[in-house]
């Protein structure tokens with residue numbers, strides 16, 4: 001399932017969102033790195049979109065879990081997001097890579113980001129703190145709302 005939604009007006013707990021990310025991680029296609037990652041991206045309207053990393057024999061073609069989740073969200077009409085949980089298997093929670101930070105920043109810097117490692121240890125950040133001075137539409141001479 002790529003989309004779930006909390007029952008009317010009820011906010012998902014962080015643990016519920018992490019469970020979605022861990023479930024997505026089980027479907028990761030990572031035969032090269034063997035580093036499976038899942039992500040659960042919560043839209044402002046409560047919908048949750050999941051992603052997993054999808055690798056390729058042509059290594060640079062592989063995609064991270066976060067951008068797969070973002071693609072699911074955008075094609076479903078969601079462009080405003082509240083939280084994302086990234087689930088990986090290592091002892092140290094994996095923080096989103098630079099490319100994923102930039103991709104997520106397109107839709108707002110107030111996003112709360114949680115990363116959960118294999119032992120359940122979690123770290124949280126605000127996207128604004130993970131990617132200060134991001135490249136945005138203003139550098140292209142466009143108003144910020146042009147991108148929304």
Ligand code: THU
Nearest residue numbers: 033035037053064065095096097
């Ligand atoms: N990866 C993600 O999917 N998300 C992250 O936050 C970090 C890295 C993936 C990319 C690649 O398939 C594997 O993990 C090893 O880098």
